[in-house]
Amino acid sequence: MEAFEYRKGEMFVDRVPVSRLAERYGTPLYVYNRSYLLGQYRQLVTAFSEINPQIYFAIKANSSAAVISTFAREGAGADVVSGGELWRAIRAGVEPSKIVFAGVGKTVEEIDYALMEGIHCFTVESEPELERISQRAQVLNRPGRIAVRVNPDVDPKTHKYTSTGKKESKFGVDLERAMKAYELAASLPGLEIAGIHMHIGSPIMTVEPYAQALEKVAPVCRELKKKYPKFTQLDIGGGLGIRYRDEQEPFDVQGFAGVVIRYAKELGMSVGMEPGRFLVGNAGLLVCRVQYIKDNPFKKFIISDGGMNDLIRPALYEAYHKILPVKETADTVLGDLVGPVCESGDFLAAERALPKVKQDDLIAVRSAGAYAFAMSSSYNSRPRPAEVMVQGRKVKLIRAREKREDLVRGEKNPEW
Numbered sequence: 049m050e051a052f053e054y055r056k057g058e059m060f061v062d063r064v065p066v067s068r069l070a071e072r073y074g075t076p077l078y079v080y081n082r083s084y085l086l087g088q089y090r091q092l093v094t095a096f097s098e099i100n101p102q103i104y105f106a107i108k109a110n111s112s113a114a115v116i117s118t119f120a121r122e123g124a125g126a127d128v129v130s131g132g133e134l135w136r137a138i139r140a141g142v143e144p145s146k147i148v149f150a151g152v153g154k155t156v157e158e159i160d161y162a163l164m165e166g167i168h169c170f171t172v173e174s175e176p177e178l179e180r181i182s183q184r185a186q187v188l189n190r191p192g193r194i195a196v197r198v199n200p201d202v203d204p205k206t207h208k209y210t211s212t213g214k215k216e217s218k219f220g221v222d223l224e225r226a227m228k229a230y231e232l233a234a235s236l237p238g239l240e241i242a243g244i245h246m247h248i249g250s251p252i253m254t255v256e257p258y259a260q261a262l263e264k265v266a267p268v269c270r271e272l273k274k275k276y277p278k279f280t281q282l283d284i285g286g287g288l289g290i291r292y293r294d295e296q297e298p299f300d301v302q303g304f305a306g307v308v309i310r311y312a313k314e315l316g317m318s319v320g321m322e323p324g325r326f327l328v329g330n331a332g333l334l335v336c337r338v339q340y341i342k343d344n345p346f347k348k349f350i351i352s353d354g355g356m357n358d359l360i361r362p363a364l365y366e367a368y369h370k371i372l373p374v375k376e377t378a379d380t381v382l383g384d385l386v387g388p389v390c391e392s393g394d395f396l397a398a399e400r401a402l403p404k405v406k407q408d409d410l411i412a413v414r415s416a417g418a419y420a421f422a423m424s425s426s427y428n429s430r431p432r433p434a435e436v437m438v439q440g441r442k443v444k445l446i447r448a449r450e451k452r453e454d455l456v457r458g459e460k461n462p463e464w
């Protein structure tokens with residue numbers, strides 16, 4: 049399934065023509081299909097119904113309030129990685145008791161905030177972090193529930209910037225050190241050992257790396273279960289892949305659920321998971337308007353009003369995003385789709401067959417629901433795009449386009 053479809057040669061998101069959204073809200077514009085978001089969430093819930101896991105939406109993928117609350121209303125919790133994300137999650141309606149807090153650099157202020165809100169659990173990434181949470185839990189007289197993040201040292205076969213479960217990664221504790229870390233946790237006052245956590249990278253396209261990781265983590269869980277009575281939760285992280293390219297197979301949710309359920313039952317543990325991209329990635333489009341067609345003797349450039357500041361994944365990871373015409377055409381041209389930003393790295397698609405479009409036509413960048421708006425910036429003083437959500441014929445503006453004044457908010461220009 050896709051978040052859009054063509055009807056009589058026109059691209060629609062649900063019942064709404066994309067061209068109408070562009071007219072009304074301007075471009076570049078992020079468009080999300082709400083039914084698609086719900087469909088992805090419910091697909092996971094159904095596949096895992098036998099064990100009823102807690103799904104923590106990884107809000108780093110898309111932290112817009114309307115997106116978070118779409119899942120919160122379905123019962124989702126949130127995986128957060130900063131005080132800012134914690135604030136956003138609560139504000140969007142996620143119950144603190146359904147929030148897990150990961151990240152290697154939690155400050156005293158962030159830990160205090162999370163303790164006072166009564167979050168479910170800290171995903172702890174190092175021994176000194178255990179000590180800090182213990183201290184703050186005592187000062188504030190709140191229980192510091194923790195799960196240690198372990199590195200199972202498997203290769204998730206993703207881009208090196210998004211692979212996280214290898215030994216040399218900055219995240220978590222390697223498996224050999226895990227028992228020691230738990231012993232330390234058990235010796236520290238104010239901490240409560242709730243479970244274990246792993247996240248091996250993203251996007252992961254097959255079930256295999258998860259199976260390998262669980263195979264390595266399971267013996268450690270068995271040991272820990274014997275030692276610590278409250279050690280009951282197995283958080284398998286996120287990373288579930290999505291189809292960026294047409295030729296990619298969809299992630300095998302059933303197969304994945306099969307593996308996880310088998311381990312959960314065998315270990316007698318409850319399961320948490322932290323999908324981000326899987327829930328939102330293919331629900332979103334970035335709609336842009338073609339500004340110029342530039343025919344160099346060596347190369348053809350389609351220059352759009354959307355650029356790397358709006359969607360940085362192609363520039364940062366050489367990520368592939370499919371480019372679609374909003375008015376259907378089968379004609380293609382070979383070239384680059386670039387943005388207006390003053391950087392050679394500012395491209396949305398490089399050296400590819402692109403839809404044959406002309407000046408002022410609309411194009412849509414697919415798979416722009418995850419790590420898209422969330423990673424945008426106003427570099428080159430480009431106000432960030434608006435976001436809209438569509439369900440049926442309903443269209444809601446969920447974030448207003450930034451204004452020029454927003455670019456200088458908080459800025460001071462003192463008299464010297």
Ligand code: LLP
Binds near residue numbers: 210250251287325361
């Ligand atoms: N849990 C933890 C602890 C994580 O670090 C992440 C992602 C997730 C869950 C969610 O992963 P997901 O299900 O969305 O794949 N900016 C990169 C991705 C960075 C992922 C960071 N951690 C990208 O655009 O591909």
